[in-house]
Amino acid sequence: MxxxxxxxxxxxxxxxxxxxxxxxxxxxxxxxxxxxxxxxxxxxxxxxxxxxxxxxxxxxxxxxxxxxxxxxxxxxxxxxxxxxxxxxxxxxxxxxxxxxxxxxxxxxxxxxxxxxxxxxxxxRENRELRRRILTSGASGDFITKSTSALEMLYLVERVAPTGVTVLISGESGTGKEIVAKRIHELSGRKGRFVAVNCSAIPEGLLESELFGHQKGSFTGATSDKAGLFEEASGGTIFLDEVGELPLILQPKLLRAVQSGFIKRVGGNREIEVDVRILSATNRDLSAEVKGGRFREDLFYRLNVVAIKLPPLRDRRNDIPLLAHYFLEKFRVAFGRTIKGISPEVLRCLDSHDFPGNVRELENIIERAVALESGEQLSMKSLPDYLLDEAAGGAPRLERLPEDGVDLEETLLNTELHYIREALGKTGGNKTEAAKLLGLSFRSFRYKLEKLGIS
Structure with missing residues (x-):
């Protein structure tokens, strides 16, 4: 109580x-x-x-x-x-x-x-989860101290033993397969974890890969072959990029999810498979359903529990944590004696939006460890696009919100912000402020009048 x-x-x-x-x-x-x-x-x-x-x-x-x-x-x-x-x-x-x-x-x-x-x-739940993560590696390789990500990992722990289907969504590079593997590890299932990227297999081969085929069912089928569902029986199958699954194959996947039975290509025999189905997507599958590109009944079968992974830009306090984690990983792998990361590099990383998420950060640190000659990761080891950002060549822009944006108002506010900044830096000297903004004095005066700035 x-x-x-x-x-x-x-x-x-x-x-x-x-x-x-x-x-x-x-x-x-x-x-x-x-x-x-x-x-x-x-x-x-x-x-x-x-x-x-x-x-x-x-x-x-x-x-x-x-x-x-x-x-x-x-x-x-x-x-x-x-x-x-x-x-x-x-x-x-x-x-x-x-x-x-x-x-x-x-x-x-x-x-x-x-x-x-x-x-x-x-x-308390977050604190306990953080303790388990730090003491026993309970998150696998999902490294975080972000509240939103810890809440997601707590949901993973709760849903893993239940056996329900889980749809993991998130941008590319956020760690969807890591989360799927963690669900499998915590599920208690003794069989294999089998991952398949639905977008990487040609459409003509995907059915055979998933469900297997009988000898002679098509040209080149010289022997019976078990599919990935059979290989995963007793364990977990992870359907990555499930939104790329062709419509023609979706009814067969739906039947496997509903009944636990499959048929090989060219076969008549029903084969029972005991398999936990996890899937992942970087698309909005509900929008795909509305667009007629994904079956609604299959969507609801796969989406019994939804787990959404936050992008790295929404968990910025994880950037230094992950950077040091990857530094240690690659320092050991490459046999290097690098001892840390310079404050300048950490500031540069913190100012970047990471459209490629954790995978992009991992690649940046891997490259830096390979190239660094000093005792700390320094700016010279970072890729050119980060150095350009740090030098002001490519200022960070906000991403377009889901519900859109009033572009005119946004541009007006941006213009007003920089004009006030320029006037502040020059002590109110309009001629110097115009120079800072790359404007002629006449253009600058016109903008002041338009914005009502005296």
Whole structure:
């Protein structure tokens, strides 16, 4: 049962909150001051602490700080009748989940407590997963400390033993096959992990590769051959780039998913296969369904559980972690004595958008380790396109959002930003600002008038 500590000097408030929270299924302790609260926090574990701000022997922020020091995953809600914006900001900066001013609605406090508990549970799950990853390599080669990626890995751990089909989506280079292998490793299945890239096999050979063929079923079929589904029986088959599967083959895959039976090309016998089916795509398969390029019934059969891998640009705090991981990997592989990565290189990597994701970063570090002659990876070992970006030759551009963009407004805001930057750098000297922007003074003055800048 989840435990809550209530800290309030008003007995009526302590009793009210205790009754309310116990009715909601929580175990509740209640104390009247900072000293009692600190002793409780040191001796007992609490999932949530609700504390008044002004207390007879101190301040609720002292309770907050001690609770966070004792358990970083504990959630704290500060309640007070003395609410100010400054106090609220201070509480949130110190780690409070929320800040509520008296009087409050009962439904509001119930919902806030529920949300705080959910956040605390997720935080503990992430911390435990991170611990297992660091101590036992539980993520395979999926290296991360990003919250979004850790949540994805936690989903992998939950779904792996179930046997359901999983559709893994994400951009090229994000690690879809690594995740598929991890699901297989955690599934408990004793058979092989068989990966097939549906886009790499010619359409005329794909059916035979997947389902096998009988001798004489086509020119060159000189003997019976088991397909990849049979080879994966007892294990897992991973259909990479499943969105590339020709429409003519999709009904046969659907039947295999639904029934667990296949037929070889040219054969009449039903062959039972005990195989876990994982698939991956870098396409939007729901859009492919709407466009008539992918069967809707097959999509839903493959997509029982969806796992989406975040691109590397959305997990930038993983870039130095991955860079050092790949440095160690290739340092050992190449027998090099490189000891680290220069700060300049790390800054350069952090400023890059990585359209090729983790695979691109791995290639960059592999190349750098091969070429580096010093004790640290330096800028001279990076590929030219990164050096051009670092020199300002190719500024990083934002990617087009899914729901589009107002181009005119975006260009106007960009223009306004650079004009103000130029004026700031030149102390308001319009002639010098125009030079910085590569404009004639007349053009610059026209833009100032158009944008309403005096």
């Amino acid at each position: 989840e435990r809550i500590l209530v800290v309030d000097d008003e007995q009526s408030m302590r009793e009210f909150l205790s009754i309310l929270l116990r009715q909601s299924g929580y175990a509740v302790d209640a104390v009247a001051g900072v000293g009692e609260a600190l002793r409780k926090i040191k001796s007992d574990a609490f999932d949530l602490i609700i504390t008044d701000l002004k207390l007879p022997d101190g301040n609720g922020l002292e309770v907050l700080e001690e609770a966070k020091k004792n358990d970083p995953d504990a959630q704290i809600i500060v309640i007070t009748a003395f609410g100010t914006a400054e106090t609220a900001v201070n509480a949130m900066k110190k780690g409070a989940y929320d800040y509520i001013t008296k009087p409050f609605l009962v439904d509001h406090i119930r919902l806030t407590v529920q949300k705080a508990m959910e956040k605390g549970a997720l935080s």
